[in-house]
Amino acid sequence: MRKKIAALLIMSLSLMSLAGCGAEDSAVPEPESTAQTKAADGSDNAEKTIKFGVIAPLTGTHAEYGQGFDAATQIAVEDINAAGGVNGYKLELECQDSAADAKTSSDIFTRYAEDDEIMAVIGDFTSSCCKANAPLTEEYGLVQISPTASDPSYASMSEYCFSVMYNQSTAAPWTAESVVGHFLGKSECAVMYLNTDWGITTNDYFLSGLDSAGIKLLGDESYTENETDFSSVISKLKATGADTLVILDQGNVPTIINQVKGSGWDCQIVSLGPGASDQILDLCGDNAEGLVIPCPSYITADNPDTSDFYKKFYDKNQCAPTDHSLCAYNAVQALTEAIKSIDGEVTRESIKDALKDVSYDGLAGHTQFNDDGGVSRDLLIIQVENGGYVVKEKYGYR
């Protein structure tokens, strides 16, 4: 026994001394410089890097989209680095999982903010998480560019907040008027929405759209984010006699569709939020037939503009990208364009200032931020037919 204890002690001491050596070794060379210090001297450009922090829900209900963020931002960085980087800098990424939890998201943001190497943050997925981080962007002077936050109140919360996703103040009323009213020709509908900042705001704008289009609202029901059984909400809305159901959600949409069809309610389903997601087709099968989705882009392998991105994304993630992933790619592009336009030192502050003036045509179309830090995007109308998505109406529909 004593021998064992002695052996363990020796091993522990050896490991501690090795760890100590490692720590000394890493402290000897010049600390990994931030882009700020390296940009200032203007030399040794080939070695210089700019690092972005990514916050994404890699687990939980929105995991499909979070993993899409991770893959798409990596593809963007690989593409930009392969093309020689930006202003001589190579880009680097660090991605952490928020599980779409606002507190976790803010913890990660703070960690990034206190890391001098991080020059900007890309994320988070939900508007709630992004809004929780907004005061921190101001406090630390660090840009948060969300690929997907579409709550109209988010981007205006701080001059460091940006979003490359469309804004629900225009998309939700458009869905009510143009998709439900004109495209489907419906005069009444029922709505179920996620009880979060995003869901409540989107629902409010959607209802205002129904009102101005003269479409009668037969039922409007909310549910919490971790809901698994929607049967009670479905029964409630089914009892209104509605023949059209609008779902304002992302990750729960497949489960809701299955439960709607499982309940025997034969209604037309429209969903604002999920994009043309592969998960919907995989998880719903035949139940998804006829589903209508308004979406700012539809990325296919045969679209020459996006086929390269599609292929790279598929190789990395084993599923087709949604518009959310494209927006994550676009967020890196926006930051790159901003850095390109900076003459002097690349700092967190100069990135923020430069982002306000970027204007470019990228994979997600033309990107130019408005005064509130958001962008305008046109929407397609996509429908599930024979197990696949079909673009029914192109950009500029009504």
Next chain:
Amino acid sequence: MDGYLISQIVNGLCLGLIYALIALGVAVIIGIVGFATFTQGEIVMIGAYSSYYVFLWSGNNLIYGMIASFMITWIIGMILYKVCYAKFFDSPEYISLICTIGFSMLLKNLAQIFFGAEKKPMLNIIENRIYHLGIIEVSRVQIMVLVTVLIMVTILSILFTGTSWGLKLKAVSQNREAAALVGINVDKTAMIGNCIGCAIAGVAGTLIGIYYQSAYATMGATLSMKAFTSATLGGLTSVPLAALGGILIGVTENIGIAFSSASFRDIFSFGFLIIMLIFKPTGFRRKRGARA
């Protein structure tokens, strides 16, 4: 009573049966091992994943799926017993309780690493047929869940009251020292009790996966709390009363939602639990902590 309210009560019954399925295992574990468990939700998830992969391999063979989930969760139950209970019988109860919480986190995170964070489709395992009984609509899967709960309650009741093996389980649950004195292998018996509880949750996982048509790593989180609530209502250790607790929780939630919003679901279930425990702290049992 109008058709809408009846349909909400039927929905509540079906959801309650899902809670009951998981609560059965909780009651068995607390009754025999004597410790609370917070891993049932994750055992349900492992059961769902087990059957998902067997369905892929066997072409949606339901029997194979159930056998696989039963066996794999039985093995998980053995590991769980060794890690969370075996060493802590003489320690304060909160030690094993915290161990089960840690074990559940471990299982959830390992599932996300090995199976991926995305939902796995469990489509068309059972044909989606709706039966109309007057104004009541019931699906085939809902009938299957009901039948499974009834079969399990019956089997477990017979096992605990009508067999010598059940007597051993009961003896261990009532007094470990006395059971050891009469020659019962207490450790092995308690482990088997835990494995039975886990295997029931595993089979529940298969049915829940089929019912919701998907399996994913976080599927057990909410269900676990509801199952524990159901078992608490049933007096913690009684199998039939735990099932009754689950059904009542499900019905209470849905009637509440019928008159308000689904956003208040947890208020109804946990509110019901609190009110019930204020007036009857032993739950539906006459005596606190009486064994199964």
